[in-house]
Amino acid sequence: MKILLIEDNPGDLRLIQIMLDEVGSRNITSANRLAEGIGYLADEDFDVILLDLSLPDSQGLETLEQMHNAAPRIPIVVLTGLDNDEVGLQMVSHGAQDYLVKGQIDSSLLVRSLRYSIERKQAEIKLEREKEKAQKYLDIAGVMLIALDRDGNVMLINRKGCQIMGYQADELLGENWFNHCLPPDLGASVQDELARLMTTGNGSIHYHENPVLTKQGERRLIAWHNTTLTNENGQVVGTLSSGEDITEREKAQRALLESGQRYQALFEGSNDGVFILDLDGVHLAANQWASVMLGYSLDELIGLSFRDIIVPEEHEQADALMEALLAGQSLPIYEQTFLKKDGTRFPVEINVALVYDHSGDPLHIQSVVRDITQRKQMEATQHEQRILAEALVDTAAALNSTLDLSEVLDRILTNVGQVVAHDGANIMFIKEGLAGVVCCHGYYREHNLTQEMLDLNIPVDEVEVLQQITEFKKPVIIPDTRGHDFWAKTPTMAWVKSYVGVPICADGNVIGMLSLDSAKPNYFNQSHADQLLAFINQAAIAIQNARLYQELESHSAFLKQAVEERTTELRQTKERAEAILNNSPDAILMLGPEGRIQTGNFTLQQMFGFSVDEIYDKHPEVLIDTAHTGAVRTALQRVMESSEPSRLEVVALRRDGSGFDADIALAPVRDEHGLLGFVCSLRDITALKEVERMKDEFVSNVSHELRTPITGLKLNHRLISIEPARVDVYLDRLGREINRLDRLIEDLLRLSRLDQKRAELKIAPVDLNEVVAQYVSDRVPLAESRELKLSFQGKPGLPLVQADAGLLGQALSVLLTNALTYTPAGGKVVVSMHSRQIGAEQQVGFSVSDTGPGVTPDEMPRLFERFFRGQAGRISGAPGTGLGLAIAREIIEQHKGSIDVSGGGTPNKGATFTVWLPLEAEQLTVGS
Numbered sequence: 001m002k003i004l005l006i007e008d009n010p011g012d013l014r015l016i017q018i019m020l021d022e023v024g025s026r027n028i029t030s031a032n033r034l035a036e037g038i039g040y041l042a043d044e045d046f047d048v049i050l051l052d053l054s055l056p057d058s059q060g061l062e063t064l065e066q067m068h069n070a071a072p073r074i075p076i077v078v079l080t081g082l083d084n085d086e087v088g089l090q091m092v093s094h095g096a097q098d099y100l101v102k103g104q105i106d107s108s109l110l111v112r113s114l115r116y117s118i119e120r121k122q123a124e125i126k127l128e129r130e131k132e133k134a135q136k137y138l139d140i141a142g143v144m145l146i147a148l149d150r151d152g153n154v155m156l157i158n159r160k161g162c163q164i165m166g167y168q169a170d171e172l173l174g175e176n177w178f179n180h181c182l183p184p185d186l187g188a189s190v191q192d193e194l195a196r197l198m199t200t201g202n203g204s205i206h207y208h209e210n211p212v213l214t215k216q217g218e219r220r221l222i223a224w225h226n227t228t229l230t231n232e233n234g235q236v237v238g239t240l241s242s243g244e245d246i247t248e249r250e251k252a253q254r255a256l257l258e259s260g261q262r263y264q265a266l267f268e269g270s271n272d273g274v275f276i277l278d279l280d281g282v283h284l285a286a287n288q289w290a291s292v293m294l295g296y297s298l299d300e301l302i303g304l305s306f307r308d309i310i311v312p313e314e315h316e317q318a319d320a321l322m323e324a325l326l327a328g329q330s331l332p333i334y335e336q337t338f339l340k341k342d343g344t345r346f347p348v349e350i351n352v353a354l355v356y357d358h359s360g361d362p363l364h365i366q367s368v369v370r371d372i373t374q375r376k377q378m379e380a381t382q383h384e385q386r387i388l389a390e391a392l393v394d395t396a397a398a399l400n401s402t403l404d405l406s407e408v409l410d411r412i413l414t415n416v417g418q419v420v421a422h423d424g425a426n427i428m429f430i431k432e433g434l435a436g437v438v439c440c441h442g443y444y445r446e447h448n449l450t451q452e453m454l455d456l457n458i459p460v461d462e463v464e465v466l467q468q469i470t471e472f473k474k475p476v477i478i479p480d481t482r483g484h485d486f487w488a489k490t491p492t493m494a495w496v497k498s499y500v501g502v503p504i505c506a507d508g509n510v511i512g513m514l515s516l517d518s519a520k521p522n523y524f525n526q527s528h529a530d531q532l533l534a535f536i537n538q539a540a541i542a543i544q545n546a547r548l549y550q551e552l553e554s555h556s557a558f559l560k561q562a563v564e565e566r567t568t569e570l571r572q573t574k575e576r577a578e579a580i581l582n583n584s585p586d587a588i589l590m591l592g593p594e595g596r597i598q599t600g601n602f603t604l605q606q607m608f609g610f611s612v613d614e615i616y617d618k619h620p621e622v623l624i625d626t627a628h629t630g631a632v633r634t635a636l637q638r639v640m641e642s643s644e645p646s647r648l649e650v651v652a653l654r655r656d657g658s659g660f661d662a663d664i665a666l667a668p669v670r671d672e673h674g675l676l677g678f679v680c681s682l683r684d685i686t687a688l689k690e691v692e693r694m695k696d697e698f699v700s701n702v703s704h705e706l707r708t709p710i711t712g713l714k715l716n717h718r719l720i721s722i723e724p725a726r727v728d729v730y731l732d733r734l735g736r737e738i739n740r741l742d743r744l745i746e747d748l749l750r751l752s753r754l755d756q757k758r759a760e761l762k763i764a765p766v767d768l769n770e771v772v773a774q775y776v777s778d779r780v781p782l783a784e785s786r787e788l789k790l791s792f793q794g795k796p797g798l799p800l801v802q803a804d805a806g807l808l809g810q811a812l813s814v815l816l817t818n819a820l821t822y823t824p825a826g827g828k829v830v831v832s833m834h835s836r837q838i839g840a841e842q843q844v845g846f847s848v849s850d851t852g853p854g855v856t857p858d859e860m861p862r863l864f865e866r867f868f869r870g871q872a873g874r875i876s877g878a879p880g881t882g883l884g885l886a887i888a889r890e891i892i893e894q895h896k897g898s899i900d901v902s903g904g905g906t907p908n909k910g911a912t913f914t915v916w917l918p919l920e921a922e923q924l925t926v927g928s
Contacts, residue, residue: 001114004046005030006037006067007079008055012102016050016079019107034058038070048114049076053091061094068095075121077113097121133355133363142351142368143272144222144243147229150198152178152191155238164222164245166215181212183219198228198236205292209246221247227288242272242289277365281306281322284364293348293371295341311337311345325354325365335372346373392419392538399542403549406439412514412539413441419535420528422516424496426453427504429512430470435460443495443517452492465501470510475502475529480521498523502533506544514539584681590669591678595619595636598677607684609655620680625651625659632664639666639678652682660686713738761807761894765800768808768917769833772846775812776831779820787825795833798844801917803895811888815848815913818884823852823910834914845897847914854903854911863901864889892917 003020005028007013013030020028029044031037034055040046049071053063067076075097080087088099097117100110144161148154154172162169165181172180178187190210197206206226211219222243229238273290277283286301294301294309310318314336325331333351340346352367395415399408413425424443428435437453444453460466463486468476478499481487487496496517504512514536518524581588587604589597596619600612608623615622620636621629628650635646645667652662663683669676716730723730776792783790819829828851835844855863864885892899896918903911 001118002027002045002047003029003050003114004037004040004044004048004074005050006032006034006055007050007052008032009052012052012079016110019105019110022107032056034063034066038067041071041074046071046074048118049074050079050114051076051096052079054080061090064091064094064096073121073125075117077117136355136366140351140353140355140366140368141242141272141274142370144245145240146177146243147238147240148177148194149238150236152176152194161243164214164220164243165212166218171215183211183213186210194226194239197226198239205288219247220245221250225289244272273369273371275306275367275369277306277367279326279362279364281365290369293340293369294338295344300341309338311339321352325352326362328354338369346371347376348372392535394418395535396538396542399539400545403546405543405546405550408539408542408546409439410441412536412543413439416514416516416532416535419531420500420516420524423519424517426515426517427512428458428466428515430460430510433460434458435463435466435513438512443519444492449492456490456492465499466513469501469503469513473503473505473510475500475533477524477526477529479524482521493517495519497521500524500529500532502529502536504536504540504543506540506547511543511547585683587682589620589680589682591620591636591680593675593677595640595678604682607654607682608652623652623682625653627651635664635666636678639668640675643668643670643675649685652684660684661689761804763802763804766803766805766808767798767800768844768846769794769796769798771805771808772812772831772833775809775816779816783820783829786820786823788820788823789828790820791828791830793830793832795835798833798835799842799919801844801919803917807891808895811891811915812846812848814884814888815915819848819850819852819913823850827851827910834916836916842919843897843916844919845914845916847912849903849910849912851910854909855901860901864899 005013005016007016007030013032017028017030029040029046031040032055034057037049037051049067051063051067053060055063058066064076064078072095076095077098077100078088078091078096079100079102081102083101083104091099097120098113100113105113141158141160144164145156145158146154146161147156154175154177157165157169157172162172165172175181178191182190190208193208207224208226209221209223211221214220223246224241224243226239226241228236229240231237273293274287275283275290276285283301283304283306286298288298291298291301296304306318306322307315318336321331321334331352333349335347335349337345338348349370349372350367351369352365355363355366357363395411395418399411399415402408402411409427412427416422416425422442424441426437426440426444429438434457436457440450440453444450458466460470465476465478465486468474476499478484481496481499487493487499496519498518498521499515501513501515503510504514514532516524516528516532581601582603584601584603587607588601589604590599592598596617597612597615598617600615605611610623619633621632624632631648632650635648638644639646645665647663647665649661649663651659653659661684663685665679665681665683667679669679713734716733720727720730773792773794776790780790816829816831823829830849832847832849833844834847835842837843889899892915898916900914900916901911902914903909
């Protein structure tokens with residue numbers, strides 16, 4: 001016995017060593033600290049640990065827990081100086097094998113405690129292994145295994161059970177099976193059934209079926225085999241049940257039943273046997289079902305080889321499968337033939353697997369065996385029924401592929417021969433008490449009796465067969481029609497010797513019948529009737545659908561027209577609304593009831609640079625300058641409360657942060673249920689504001705400019721009356737003021753005509769060299785009178801332009817007049833011709849350069865404003881209205897051209913005004 005002793009008290013350590021020496025136990029390793037003792041475990045193997053609970057580096061229960069975690073498979077005997085039974089029980093419950101009080105033990109007690117502790121620990125380990133082994137046996141089973149206590153609480157469930165139920169094992173253990181896993185309407189009845197089994201079963205096997213509820217709420221039908229569990233006293237303590245999920249099998253059976261064929265239930269009383277074999281194929285253990293299956297007692301099965309229960313002719317196959325399994329191959333489920341104790345052979349289905357121990361070595365073989373005798377018998381006896389089922393499926397597919405009633409009826413009579421052979425067949429529909437044939441096949445077509453059959457209209461109440469079918473809604477068989485009045489009196493059907501008819505039902509009412517006829521007496525029987533009923537039950541659905549479709553088609557034209565008209569109306573309304581929104585010059589937003597943006601038109605994106613997605617569900621304030629958001633919020637609240645539209649002017653913000661003047665209109669949208677939202681339109685009124693500003697400025701300037709000559713006129717007129725002797729002086733002044741006033745009015749009228757596009761442009765090919773040269777030539781005398789040098793620099797080969805020569809002359813005249821007026825004596829004025837290429841566009845033009853005072857930088861932005869006169873004009877005292885350059889620019893812009901100014905910013909260096917006119921393709925003709 002190798003002992004690890006952990007004790008820090010030298011006296012107690014010596015005393016324990018002496019006790020162990022007395023009984024010959026000298027193989028002792030001692031440590032005085034817990035960490036030191038745990039360190040020894042890594043290098044040595046010990047049979048038992050003697051552990052003091054009070055150590056320098058650990059105290060009490062924590063000492064035991066640390067040691068138990070470090071050596072879970074070594075028995076621990078606790079040493080303590082405290083004589084307390086509660087503490088002892090606590091230590092044992094936390095993993096100690098025994099509890100010894102120092103001072104109350106001798107050598108024999110100590111050794112006996114150590115030996116018992118080792119034996120108990122070994123028994124625990126063995127029990128744990130057996131438990132793991134048993135759990136593996138359960139988990140490999142192909143059926144659900146579940147153990148319940150007497151109260152119905154789950155004590156055990158295997159892996160298959162967890163898979164079927166959709167739970168983890170710990171979710172079910174301890175839960176009441178009947179309350180947790182059974183439908184509420186079945187829980188009590190199943191519980192009573194298992195309670196009776198526990199009272200009277202005494203180990204017998206009990207079979208029943210009932211549905212369970214999975215974790216997902218799905219109902220699964222389970223076939224159960226139940227037995228009782230007893231304790232060592234033979235008292236029943238619970239039940240053990242194996243369950244097979246037969247949900248899909250049950251669905252298949254229901255499908256066959258709906259087809260009219262009652263099939264024998266599959267796998268009633270299906271039993272699964274579980275076998276445990278060693279690696280040589282010898283049975284080590286088996287469950288009760290294995291004993292029942294083979295007719296051996298459990299004791300008789302133990303020790304038998306797997307070959308002993310397999311028919312001899314399959315031994316070679318079984319040996320090969322065993323060899324493959326031991327080689328590590330995973331075997332699929334396979335079939336073999338077993339031998340019972342009495343020599344009876346029966347087929348089985350086997351699911352076999354190799355079970356490994358903790359180290360990964362093969363431990364034993366486990367196989368789950370299912371008796372498939374019933375299934376084999378079922379497969380053999382129901383071959384004909386499966387063929388019938390396939391025929392029904394094919395027929396159903398063919399019938400459900402069309403909604404044309406005539407085609408459906410024709411297909412029914414075409415396919416019914418696959419179900420029941422016959423000579424002739426017909427379908428009758430019942431209307432107002434009369435049964436009329438609507439389709440017939442076979443004998444009737446072959447003998448050209450179709451029209452005669454279709455002409456039949458038979459009163460149902462007058463024919464017993466028809467009356468029985470419609471009244472009882474069941475098949476009617478007439479094995480031999482000879483002597484039957486109906487067939488005797490109906491020449492068209494006199495050939496019929498045997499008859500079977502089944503009702504065609506819809507919504508619980510008989511709407512017609514399917515009839516099969518044979519020329520052979522006693523041909524049809526009850527089996528034919530059952531098969532035919534199954535067939536027509538499927539066909540009735542297709543008939544009813546086709547009839548409903550036929551009725552709907554009678555209304556389809558009207559419905560189609562109504563739908564098309566309504567669709568067209570809605571589409572036109574939608575298109576009109578979209579056209580209005582998308583072509584509106586205003587940005588239009590639809591706001592929700594809370595005032596948040598829901599959608600907007602295309603102009604919104606153009607005006608603000610935002611897409612609708614970027615501002616979705618935001619307040620319209622995101623588009624407004626912060627100084628005006630309060631006004632927008634107030635207006636929106638006012639509209640919400642009063643339901644009246646509202647307008648206001650604000651400064652709106654584009655995405656790039658630039659602002660512009662905007663007019664906002666808000667209107668509510670309501671229906672009978674209340675407020676749906678708001679329509680918000682935003683109009684850019686920057687141009688209107690600019691027009692108002694320009695109008696005010698224009699009125700102010702005109703008033704000022706008109707007032708000055710008028711004031712002069714009034715003054716000189718008064719001076720004439722005061723000083724008649726100087727009338728000539730005053731009249732000369734009056735003339736100059738009148739001329740100034742005339743020029744001003746003419747300039748204003750000219751600008752007005754240009755603004756309103758009322759100045760008619762007389763477009764014709766113009767040679768700029770010639771026009772400009774003429775105007776320069778006319779101004780040479782004026783220039784010489786002012787001691788100025790005026791020169792012209794032409795450009796030969798310049799293309800002709802399409803222009804109004806007179807208006808271009810006016811623009812050039814303005815530029816020449818300004819240059820000659822503001823250039824001091826001794827200066828120069830140069831007029832030059834030019835051409836240039838900008839991208840794909842060719843331009844020609846002329847420039848007027850002078851050596852006058854030029855244009856200051858602060859005057860450049862306002863140079864072409866109406867009534868603006870720069871510093872040079874004011875200082876010179878030369879008469880002028882400040883409208884010349886404005887008129888020149890209007891003329892050039894109406895020719896789609898432009899005026900450039902250069903030379904501004906350098907005093908007394910002059911200025912250059914350049915006019916550019918575009919050339920169209922047809923204008924590119926070289927001038928002389």
